[in-house]
Amino acid sequence: MPRIEPLRREDLPQHARTFAAVEQALGVLPNSTLTMARWPELMEAFASLNAVIMGSGRVSPVLKQMVASMVSSAAGCSYCQAHTSHVAEKRGADEEKLAHLWEFETSEHFSAAERAALRVAHGAGCVPNAVTDEDMAALRQHFSDDEVVELVAVMANFGFLNRWNDTMSTELERSPLLWAREKLSGAGWEAGAHAPAEDDLTP
Numbered sequence: 579m580p581r582i583e584p585l586r587r588e589d590l591p592q593h594a595r596t597f598a599a600v601e602q603a604l605g606v607l608p609n610s611t612l613t614m615a616r617w618p619e620l621m622e623a624f625a626s627l628n629a630v631i632m633g634s635g636r637v638s639p640v641l642k643q644m645v646a647s648m649v650s651s652a653a654g655c656s657y658c659q660a661h662t663s664h665v666a667e668k669r670g671a672d673e674e675k676l677a678h679l680w681e682f683e684t685s686e687h688f689s690a691a692e693r694a695a696l697r698v699a700h701g702a703g704c705v706p707n708a709v710t711d712e713d714m715a716a717l718r719q720h721f722s723d724d725e726v727v728e729l730v731a732v733m734a735n736f737g738f739l740n741r742w743n744d745t746m747s748t749e750l751e752r753s754p755l756l757w758a759r760e761k762l763s764g765a766g767w768e769a770g771a772h773a774p775a776e777d778d779l780t781p
Contacts, residue, residue, distance in 0.1 A: 579747060579771075579775045580609065580613070580746060580747050580748055580749050581746050582613055582616070582746055583613075584609045584610075584612030584613040584615070584748075584749075585612050585615045585616060587612060590612075590615055592618075593615060593618070593622070596621070596622055596625050597611070599629065600625055600628075603629065603632070603665075604661065604665055605664070605665065605668060605753060606751045606752075606753050606754065607751075608748070608751065609748050609750075610657075610739065610742060610743050610746070610748045613742075613746055613748060614742075627735070628735060631728075631731045631732055632646070632732065636722070636725045637721070637725050637728045637732075639669045639670075640666055640671045641692065641729075642728075642732050643662050643663070643669060643671065644662075644666055644671060644675065644676075644692070644695075644696065645729055645733060646658070646662040646699075646732055646733075646736045647663045647666060647679060648679060648682075648696045648699040648700050648703065649699040649700070649702050649737070649740070650662055650703065650736050651679070651680065651703065652699070652700045652702070652703025652704055653703040653704075653705075653740040653741075654740075655736075655739070655740035656758075656768060656769055656770050656772055657743040657744070657748050657772040658736055658739050658740055658743055660754040660755060660758035660762070660767070660772075661754050662736070663679075663757075663758065664753070664754045664758065667761070672687065673761065674687050675688065676762070677761060677764065677765055679765070682696045682697075683697070691720035691721070694713075694716045694717045694719065694720050694721075695717060695720075695721070695729055697713050697716070697717075698713050698714065698717050698729070698733070699729075699732075699733055702730070702734075703733070703736075703740070714726075717729070744771075747771040747772065748772060749772060749773075750769055750773065755769060755773070755774075
């Protein structure tokens with residue numbers, strides 16, 4: 579059950595353009611956006627920042643989403659893990675990769691470059707931060723300094739979202755919830771506090 583109720587989209591026509599852009603990128607308008615809308619300047623600023631970080635850049639969109647999923651998983655945010663994994667698949671991620679994300683160190687589904695990025699993402703999601711100099715050196719063997727900045731920006735971006743959604747107990751929307759239950763439950767994923775109060779969702 580959310581600790582702060584999100585506002586209703588239909589009551590916020592002044593933000594229609596921002597909501598449409600977020601929905602186009604994610605396939606759904608997140609309840610986190612509608613909760614942030616209680617502070618409109620924050621919502622608009624974060625939507626813009628997120629669009630820059632998660633949009634087109636030097637790093638592939640699929641890797642960005644896997645990094646976002648890993649940092650969210652390490653931080654314990656099942657809300658963000660559901661969203662990022664769902665979007666990763668929409669952008670072309672292999673289903674087997676997503677199902678075995680926590681086994682990236684040993685799974686044959688991941689390249690050395692992906693392992694390096696996911697290793698840093700995992701360390702970045704821990705408290706205290708567990709990224710080592712060796713982890714960063716390995717990352718720089720596969721990515722330019724500009725690409726490393728982009729990857730760390732993804733991790734930091736989700737540091738904000740992980741804390742926001744876990745603290746607010748943001749309720750998962752239907753599509754990412756059903757997707758995560760089908761695709762990630764075998765890896766131990768549970769909605770936890772992010773499940774709807776009246777959880778009667780069926781595919």
